[in-house]
Each structure stands twice: as structure tokens, then as C-alpha cells.
Amino acid sequence: ASTVACAADTTIPAAAVKTAEQLRDKAMHDDTGYRIAESLTTEVGQRLAGSPADKRGVEWAIAKFRELGFDKVYTEPVTYPKWVRHSESGAIVSPFPQSLALTSLGYSPGTPKGGLTAQVVRFASLDALKNADPARVKGKIVYIGFRMQRHKDGHDYGMGSAIRTQGPVIAQAKGAAGFLLRSAGTDPESRTPHAGVTGFRDPAKTIPAAALSNPDADQLERVLAYDKPVTVKLDLDCGIEGEYTGANVIGEITGAKYPDQVVAIGGHLDSWDLGTGAIDDAAGVAIAMGAAKLIHDLPQRPDRTIRVIAFANEEMGLWGGRAYAEKHADEVGKFQLGTESDFGSGRIWRMSASVKPQARGAIEQIAKVLAPIGVAYDAKRPGGGGSDLSQMHGKGMAALSLTQDGTYYFDWHHTANDTFDKIDPKDLAQNVAVYAAFSYMAAQADGDFGSAPGAFADDGAGD
Amino acid sequence: ASTVACAADTTIPAAAVKTAEQLRDKAMHDDTGYRIAESLTTEVGQRLAGSPADKRGVEWAIAKFRELGFDKVYTEPVTYPKWVRHSESGAIVSPFPQSLALTSLGYSPGTPKGGLTAQVVRFASLDALKNADPARVKGKIVYIGFRMQRHKDGHDYGMGSAIRTQGPVIAQAKGAAGFLLRSAGTDPESRTPHAGVTGFRDPAKTIPAAALSNPDADQLERVLAYDKPVTVKLDLDCGIEGEYTGANVIGEITGAKYPDQVVAIGGHLDSWDLGTGAIDDAAGVAIAMGAAKLIHDLPQRPDRTIRVIAFANEEMGLWGGRAYAEKHADEVGKFQLGTESDFGSGRIWRMSASVKPQARGAIEQIAKVLAPIGVAYDAKRPGGGGSDLSQMHGKGMAALSLTQDGTYYFDWHHTANDTFDKIDPKDLAQNVAVYAAFSYMAAQADGDFGSAPGAFADDGAGD
Ligand SMILES: [Zn+2]
Ligand SMILES: [Zn+2]
Ligand SMILES: [Zn+2]
Ligand SMILES: [Zn+2]
Known part of the structure; x- marks a missing residue:
């Protein structure tokens, strides 16, 4: 009242x-x-x-x-690093060769020409990665498989986006060669990976980072469950290419x-x-x-x-x-x-x-x-x-x-x-x-x- | 009884x-x-x-x-033309440039190096294409947009697959440069085009043929509705590369x-x-x-x-x-x-x-x-x-x-x-x-x- x-x-x-x-x-x-x-x-x-x-x-x-x-219609300039996506592909190389549907994350660098091939190490959560011995991570592709559920207020995105932004940064700091996550998305049946930005700030401290679609994350997890070394190849052509000046566009009554x-x-x-x-x-x-x-x-x-x-x-x-x-x-x-x-x-x-x-x-x-x-x-x-x-x-x-x-x-x-x-x-x-x-x-x-x-x-x- | x-x-x-x-x-x-x-x-x-x-x-x-x-386990050889998909992409070139999610159809030839760019001509149905004056079709990319609905017995696939198999053949016979269809699929919201075979039999009588995902077909139709000439580019690297002998694999009790x-x-x-x-x-x-x-x-x-x-x-x-x-x-x-x-x-x-x-x-x-x-x-x-x-x-x-x-x-x-x-x-x-x-x-x-x-x-x- x-x-x-x-x-x-x-x-x-x-x-x-x-x-x-x-x-x-x-x-x-x-x-x-x-x-x-x-x-x-x-x-x-x-x-x-x-x-x-x-x-x-x-x-x-x-x-x-x-x-x-x-x-009244006008613009105001906005300058930022220009991140470009040229192409991307990924595949399980062994033990069961097959392609993976994935997408590079914002500010991810590209892989070396010919791709990055490395063994996958899986962590159950962002905390598990935070607490991991760098020796387990070094030279590997880190994978985290958090599953978002649908909620009216979308609150699972809190953890989903934390893994996407912080995960690559932590993995890089521990010496990982690359980073993969289960997409921060609630579509368990769709082969459409979810893009999004990473927390990379210093271009000198980055590693290739990408999101797998939910079914591809399922597939990677099924392959990992065979308890054989799993090797994945990432071929990402993307990265920051200078600066760009765009604009906020403003219209007024x-x-x-x-x-x-x-x-x-x-x-x-x-x-x-x-x-x-x-x-x-x-x-x-x-x-x-x-x-x-x-x-x-x-x-x-x-x-x-x-x-x-x-x-x-x-x-x-x-x-x-x-x-x-x-x-x-x-x-x-x-x-x-x-x-x-x-x-x-x-x-x-x-x-x-x-x-x-x-x-x-x-x-x-x-x-x-x-x-x-x-x-x-x-x-x-x-x-x-x-x-x-x-x-x-x-x-x-x-x-x-x-x-x-x-x-x-x-x-x-x-x-x-x-x-x-x-x-x-x-x-x-x-x-x-x-x-x-x-x-x-x-x-x-x-x-x-x-x-x-x-x-x-x-x-x-x-x- | x-x-x-x-x-x-x-x-x-x-x-x-x-x-x-x-x-x-x-x-x-x-x-x-x-x-x-x-x-x-x-x-x-x-x-x-x-x-x-x-x-x-x-x-x-x-x-x-x-x-x-x-x-008892044994195989029996099966020999057939080997159709290969290397890569594929498509885009609306004008009036509103943007990429299209599509996939090449079985036995489609590739496009010339650099792609095939042509104006789109839309037909309301397979019959409309059958009855079309070749002058309307010549040099164009034919598009048919039949929408399949979900049914327990899947009966809309009858028409969907007829368009996919017969459509390219009829379009080729009338002088079309290429063929596109709305995917023969019942997923209206998914950007996943549906592959499938064409009715091409004579490799000398083929044109590049591909399926658009349902949302991409919607988009193409929205663009066509502006009543301006719509130009599409297809870049398909696929085709028949000799023969292959595979096998039926048979196991018996x-x-x-x-x-x-x-x-x-x-x-x-x-x-x-x-x-x-x-x-x-x-x-x-x-x-x-x-x-x-x-x-x-x-x-x-x-x-x-x-x-x-x-x-x-x-x-x-x-x-x-x-x-x-x-x-x-x-x-x-x-x-x-x-x-x-x-x-x-x-x-x-x-x-x-x-x-x-x-x-x-x-x-x-x-x-x-x-x-x-x-x-x-x-x-x-x-x-x-x-x-x-x-x-x-x-x-x-x-x-x-x-x-x-x-x-x-x-x-x-x-x-x-x-x-x-x-x-x-x-x-x-x-x-x-x-x-x-x-x-x-x-x-x-x-x-x-x-x-x-x-x-x-x-x-x-x-x-
Ligand atoms: Zn937003
Ligand atoms: Zn957003
Ligand atoms: Zn089939
Ligand atoms: Zn089948």
C-alpha cells in the first residue's frame, strides 16, 4: 500500500x-x-x-x-578490438574419428595452421579446474561439461557463462593448449553450438577456445567413457585483427x-x-x-x-x-x-x-x-x-x-x-x-x- | 476372427x-x-x-x-557410384547479403570454381515447375518451398521427397542453373538442412542442387516478398568420383x-x-x-x-x-x-x-x-x-x-x-x-x- x-x-x-x-x-x-x-x-x-x-x-x-x-537521429562512436571468425572445424581424431559441431568463442585466437591436436582432459566443474594441478592440464585441451537446464529466469546461465568466460583464462594460466565447453545453452537435442565471449583480456595470454553443441558434448563424453586417451583436433581460423570503430545509434522523441x-x-x-x-x-x-x-x-x-x-x-x-x-x-x-x-x-x-x-x-x-x-x-x-x-x-x-x-x-x-x-x-x-x-x-x-x-x-x- | x-x-x-x-x-x-x-x-x-x-x-x-x-557372419559386395561431399556454402548476394544454411543433395554436381551466382525463381509446387515455361527457368536457380507437417505416418514425406528427387531433374531439363528446396523436414525452427538423394541418373544431365533449412527457406521467402530480384550464390564442392564397392554385412543365427x-x-x-x-x-x-x-x-x-x-x-x-x-x-x-x-x-x-x-x-x-x-x-x-x-x-x-x-x-x-x-x-x-x-x-x-x-x-x- x-x-x-x-x-x-x-x-x-x-x-x-x-x-x-x-x-x-x-x-x-x-x-x-x-x-x-x-x-x-x-x-x-x-x-x-x-x-x-x-x-x-x-x-x-x-x-x-x-x-x-x-x-533526432545521431550516432556516437564506439571503438573496440575487432574479432573476426573466418572458419572453424573440430574432430575427434582418436579413438573414434569423427567431426564435432563447435564454434569459436569471442577473443579466441586461431589454432596454428594445420590445426591443434591434443589429448582431452575433462573437469567436472569450473571449481575442479581451478583446483587442478597444472601438470594434469599442461599441453591438453581442457573440457568442462556443465549442463544448463531451462528456467524462467535463466539462472543456469550464471554458471554456463562463468565457465565460458573464466574457464579459458584459467586453463591458459595452467598451461592448457586449448579449451572446450559444453555450450552454455538449454537445447539438449540441437547440433547448434552457442557462441559467446571469453574472459581473455591480454592477447598474449590466450588459447584456442570453442563451444561444442550439446549432442557433441554428449558424444565426447561417451567417447571419454571408454577410458582410452581421447585426442581432438581444433582448426579455428579466428582472432583479433586490429581495432574497429562502430557506433551507438540513437533516436529521440x-x-x-x-x-x-x-x-x-x-x-x-x-x-x-x-x-x-x-x-x-x-x-x-x-x-x-x-x-x-x-x-x-x-x-x-x-x-x-x-x-x-x-x-x-x-x-x-x-x-x-x-x-x-x-x-x-x-x-x-x-x-x-x-x-x-x-x-x-x-x-x-x-x-x-x-x-x-x-x-x-x-x-x-x-x-x-x-x-x-x-x-x-x-x-x-x-x-x-x-x-x-x-x-x-x-x-x-x-x-x-x-x-x-x-x-x-x-x-x-x-x-x-x-x-x-x-x-x-x-x-x-x-x-x-x-x-x-x-x-x-x-x-x-x-x-x-x-x-x-x-x-x-x-x-x-x-x- | x-x-x-x-x-x-x-x-x-x-x-x-x-x-x-x-x-x-x-x-x-x-x-x-x-x-x-x-x-x-x-x-x-x-x-x-x-x-x-x-x-x-x-x-x-x-x-x-x-x-x-x-x-555365421559374412559380407556380400555392393558396387555403386561414389558421391563425395567436400564443402558447401550458400548466400543471398542481393538485395540483402547474408549466408544461408544449406546442404548439397546426393548426386548433385559441384558448382564451378568460385561458385554459381544466379537469380532465384520460385515455384509454388512441383506441378507449377512441371508446367512452367522453360523461358522462366533458364539460367535461374529454381526454388520450391513445400512445408512438411508432422504426421504419425510421415505421409508429407511423399511430396517432400518427390520435390527433392524430381525437382532437380525437371529444373535441369528446363535449363535451370541450379535447384533449391525447402528441406523435406518437419523442424520449422531448426537451422539444420535435410540431405537426401536427387533423381539424377545421367551425370551429363545434372545441375547443382541443395536443400535450405526451414528457417533459411523462410528467410529466402521473406526476401523474395520484397519484389526485388533476388540473387543467390551456391558454392558446392561435391560430386561423383568413380565407383566404390562396399558390402551388405550379414549375421545369422x-x-x-x-x-x-x-x-x-x-x-x-x-x-x-x-x-x-x-x-x-x-x-x-x-x-x-x-x-x-x-x-x-x-x-x-x-x-x-x-x-x-x-x-x-x-x-x-x-x-x-x-x-x-x-x-x-x-x-x-x-x-x-x-x-x-x-x-x-x-x-x-x-x-x-x-x-x-x-x-x-x-x-x-x-x-x-x-x-x-x-x-x-x-x-x-x-x-x-x-x-x-x-x-x-x-x-x-x-x-x-x-x-x-x-x-x-x-x-x-x-x-x-x-x-x-x-x-x-x-x-x-x-x-x-x-x-x-x-x-x-x-x-x-x-x-x-x-x-x-x-x-x-x-x-x-x-x-
Ligand atoms: Zn544480448
Ligand atoms: Zn548475447
Ligand atoms: Zn534415409
Ligand atoms: Zn533410412
Whole structure:
């Protein structure tokens, strides 16, 4: 129950609540977001950061913002190491020769010409590798076979991604020749390996690292169970080739009253290269663009600016989000509220917020508008702002978390199967409805949500 | 209801029925077949006809028959054109450049060095292509996008495979530069194209032909819907490279009373090369081997011989089955009854038979033993003998059809996803139970099932 409002409390005017309800109801039956996702995945396809398609993605985003009638469209440069995938293959050499479906991980170096052939040593867990005697690892290909299970909140990705990022680094430090993991994915039956970034930072301290599809991991484990030495060959042609400067692409619906105060929403424009980056993250870009477009179509501009950011190179380490936060840290107080969509296109089922105490009532007003479309408000959790915008939240931006149903997200995440057919139009529409309604209410609020330098340093959202 | 038996009727003695029931019940809880399938798919993996793995498959089958204690193990040579897949890739060149997941079809020639780039012309159906003015086709890449739906009896494969076999031939005759189809598969969400053979017979009349995965076919259709010319590049390195002589591998449990009379069961040893050929057709080989092994383990040998045939190169046109039938046509009267398993590892739900009228009572006796494990007897349908053994049936061998549940078979059929994890051990055990029980009863029958040269020419099984 909300307490009695006092003068210092942030509130949403009744007229704005009513308009937000109308936006919500319209969005639920609108396909603007769905068509944006279709356009991006069809006309551009995969958008690996730094690839020729990255540039086409930026051009697409600029053109799409303009086509949708955004008031202001601009880019901000983002520079990062350019990692390139040329080709990849793998095989069990002995005792039972056969090919393996695998994919190189981000920042993996290539293997020597002719490939890397070495014996496989299996570890039951990341901890087992951490505790291993380097003598067991030296010169071998380390393999870890953690199996992710499907969960609504996708929490097994915590361990799956830890193995993918830390595993190669630890294996390299112990003298391993290469690293393989069972893909961080929940598709036990699909021969589609899951890409993703490693934790390699120093190019001098890397080893070839790749992910096996789940059935290939099963196969390797069956072969290992014969208790004979198992030799695998990796032939990876990939690696960092200089630097690339891409761009965050930004479109704005300019605020009528406070144009310099912004509600920040977005997704990331880049994707892995195996699929067409539909659920990760054409969906996020489409949700944010689609929500802003609905606000654009209102008879009047909102009081504050709605800023949609299509981030560059989230996949290889939040490069776009970090560049954005560095550039805009000193204006953090101007960011009314923000959050990014980057967990697919499943329905939003939970909202949480990191805001000042005097804005809790306004958050409750937002929650009340979102409840009829299935969003439960959890007042106890922080709001982290999503992947790239977590960086602005870290600087002090008031932020929401709008948690999507990720039950099947990790079936397709970072694989060849991340294609447009995985997006359910009704589910995507619900996301657009949530983003449109909350963004509009935040833009019309009497008062702010507490953004200020360092404001939410201790909210636990970064944990 | 069965009629009163007369002297000329074939019957199964009561003791044999009882033993068959025991075999059935034991098989339902036995993993012999499952372990055979695991062994073949793990130790050999894919077994493309004519590839180095084909030879390893033959060696595996010989060793496995011996390990299981078969009384007689031998091979018969099978010679066929050797089709080789080296590499393959495809891409939309314009208007929206992006790669396509595809796979070359059997007997497709390669593209010229540097690839084949041509405009795509889409036809709504095979009939539309048949009726097309060659001027529309000339120099273009023909595309047909028939969508298969899941059915228990897999009947959409009739059209799917007709497009794959006849489509390239018709397109070539009309002057097309290449041929693409939506995969003959029921997995709408999977980026795994379905291999399979074309109907090319004359190597001088071929064009590069490949299958797109379902999501890639969707993507191509979305791009075509922009109503701009769509250009695709195919880069296929594949083709016929001389001849190869492989082998049908045969293992027998020798009959105690009539060793020269045989119950013939089997599967095909070869597979496509994208997966490990688990459901197609390690399962069939495992079902037949596993069933015979259970009969082998009885205290006494059966009256007639149980012959398990692991056929060579079914995939590219029943080469093993045709060679077998040519070689053994004149002994067809010695084939008591036969059928092959080649529709995955789903449970058998229907039995039908092509036998002489005087053996219908014995078939009813078999049906009664199989009914408790879910097999319905359809007295009106013929029994075709399965893929390779259809050829012996064509020569006059009495045959069953044991129809498996193929609801999901065409999700994985001929794709990278045809791997061991797709086999359900309980379902496979039910298949072994059916094969063990019927084979034993046929081997112990008083009387025959009507095999004779040309006996079943008009049963309609070949339709
Ligand atoms: Zn993402
Ligand atoms: Zn991602
Ligand atoms: Zn088959
Ligand atoms: Zn097949």
C-alpha cells in the first residue's frame, strides 16, 4: 500500500496514467515492434560487431529511426578490438574419428595452421579446474561439461557463462593448449553450438577456445567413457585483427517541456554471427523503437525526451554501453529513468526498480498500469537497467529491471537458431506495451526518480 | 476372427507362441538394441556410403555380429557410384547479403570454381515447375518451398521427397542453373538442412542442387516478398568420383531344423554424413541385431535361420537392397518372411502383411502376441518389407510392414540432428520386442507364408 503523498514525492498525473493505459492497450494489438524485428533480421541478418554487417546494421538503424519519424537521429562512436571468425572445424581424431559441431568463442585466437591436436582432459566443474594441478592440464585441451537446464529466469546461465568466460583464462594460466565447453545453452537435442565471449583480456595470454553443441558434448563424453586417451583436433581460423570503430545509434522523441531530460531505453544492435540475432537482440531494439514510435504517434510530444539507444558491440563486453556511460556520466542527473531489453522476446513478468524512496509511489503507479498485462511488481529487488544501460545505472541513473520469460531463451541464444521465427508476435507486443507505458509515465512524472552521480552504488543490482 | 484351421494352413505351435511372449516381455526391459545403436553411432559416427567411415561401419558390423555370438557372419559386395561431399556454402548476394544454411543433395554436381551466382525463381509446387515455361527457368536457380507437417505416418514425406528427387531433374531439363528446396523436414525452427538423394541418373544431365533449412527457406521467402530480384550464390564442392564397392554385412543365427530357410530382418548400415545416422538407420540395424541376439540367447536354436542384414548404401538409391535381391532372387522361396526397420526408433503401432491366404492365421497369431505392446493388426493393407527388403518382396518374399510412430522422425531425418540422443531406449526396446517375437514365430511356424517367385506382384505394397 502506498503512503500518503507529500510534496517531495514523485507522482504521475492522472491524465498521463490514462494515456499510458491507452498506449498499453494499443500496443498489445500493434505489430510495429514485430515488423521492426523482421526488417532488421531480414534486411541485415547477423551483425557481428566489426563485420561488414555491423556497418549495414548502423545504416539500417539510422534509416529506420528516420522512417519511423523520430525527431533526432545521431550516432556516437564506439571503438573496440575487432574479432573476426573466418572458419572453424573440430574432430575427434582418436579413438573414434569423427567431426564435432563447435564454434569459436569471442577473443579466441586461431589454432596454428594445420590445426591443434591434443589429448582431452575433462573437469567436472569450473571449481575442479581451478583446483587442478597444472601438470594434469599442461599441453591438453581442457573440457568442462556443465549442463544448463531451462528456467524462467535463466539462472543456469550464471554458471554456463562463468565457465565460458573464466574457464579459458584459467586453463591458459595452467598451461592448457586449448579449451572446450559444453555450450552454455538449454537445447539438449540441437547440433547448434552457442557462441559467446571469453574472459581473455591480454592477447598474449590466450588459447584456442570453442563451444561444442550439446549432442557433441554428449558424444565426447561417451567417447571419454571408454577410458582410452581421447585426442581432438581444433582448426579455428579466428582472432583479433586490429581495432574497429562502430557506433551507438540513437533516436529521440524530443520532450516538449524538458527536452534535456531523458527516459533511456534500448537494446543492442550487434549480434553473434551464427544466426540473425533475432531474440538477441533485434527484439530489444524493436521493443524500444516500437514503444517510442507509439509515443511519437500521440497527438502531443511527451514532456521529457524518449531516447532509444541501439548499442554497439554488447556481445564482446558491453563496449557500446561502457562508451555511452563514459561519455554521459556527468549528465546522469538528466536521465529520468532507464532500462534496456536484452533477454529475448518472451513476456515481461516482473518489474523491479532502483529509485529514490520518494519515487516509489510513482513506480507503484507504473506497476498498476502494467499489472493487467501480466507484470508483477517486486518492491524488494533492485532495478539494474539491463545489459548496456547497467553502465549508466552504475553511474547513478535510476533504473528498472523488466524481467522477461527466458524459459526458451537459452535454447537459441548465440546459435544459428536465433532467427526471426523464434519471435512470437503477441509476446513481442506485450513487451512493447510495457516499454511504451512505463516510458511515457516516466516522461510525464511530476518529479524525478533519483538519478544522481553514484546514487545507486549499493543497490546490489550489479551482483 | 480366425477361421477353423485346415491341413494346408500355416500355424505357430503353442510352445513357440509361449516362447515368443517370453522374448517379447524380456525385450521390453532389455537394452541390447539400445547399446548396439550407441556403439555404432559413437564408435563409427556418420557412415556416408563410399566414405572412409563406410568401411569402418562394415568392420564394426562384422565385429559386432561376432561379439554378439552370431553363428555365421559374412559380407556380400555392393558396387555403386561414389558421391563425395567436400564443402558447401550458400548466400543471398542481393538485395540483402547474408549466408544461408544449406546442404548439397546426393548426386548433385559441384558448382564451378568460385561458385554459381544466379537469380532465384520460385515455384509454388512441383506441378507449377512441371508446367512452367522453360523461358522462366533458364539460367535461374529454381526454388520450391513445400512445408512438411508432422504426421504419425510421415505421409508429407511423399511430396517432400518427390520435390527433392524430381525437382532437380525437371529444373535441369528446363535449363535451370541450379535447384533449391525447402528441406523435406518437419523442424520449422531448426537451422539444420535435410540431405537426401536427387533423381539424377545421367551425370551429363545434372545441375547443382541443395536443400535450405526451414528457417533459411523462410528467410529466402521473406526476401523474395520484397519484389526485388533476388540473387543467390551456391558454392558446392561435391560430386561423383568413380565407383566404390562396399558390402551388405550379414549375421545369422543358424536354424536347427531348416538352416536354409530364413527369416530376413535388418536395417541399413550407411547414413547421411551430417549427423551420426542414429534414427536413420543405426536404430534399424540395432533393432534387428538386438532381436536376433535375444533369439540367440534362447536355450535352443530356432527351427529356421534368423538372418540379419545390414544393408549398404540405402540412402542413394537402395543399392544394397537391389544388389541383395538380384543375388538372391532365385532363392526367394527359401525366405520364410521378412521386413526391415528404417523409419527411426518410434514405437511400432501397426502391422500388416503380404502373405498367402493360408498363412493369415499365423499372422493373426503373431498379431495377438504383439497387441499387448501396442501393435494393431491391419489385415487390409499389404506388407511391403521396408526399404531394402522391399526389393526381395518384389521378387516374391512374403513380407510384413511394421509401421513405427514417425511423428518426429522428419524433424531429424538426414540432418546434423540425427544423433544418438534422439533414440528413446524404451521405444527402441519395444521395436526389438516386436522383431524378436515375430521373427521367432515365423522361424517356428508349421508351414510357410507363401514366398515364391513373383508371388506378391499385385499387392500394392510398391505404390
Ligand atoms: Zn544480448
Ligand atoms: Zn548475447
Ligand atoms: Zn533410412
Ligand atoms: Zn534415409
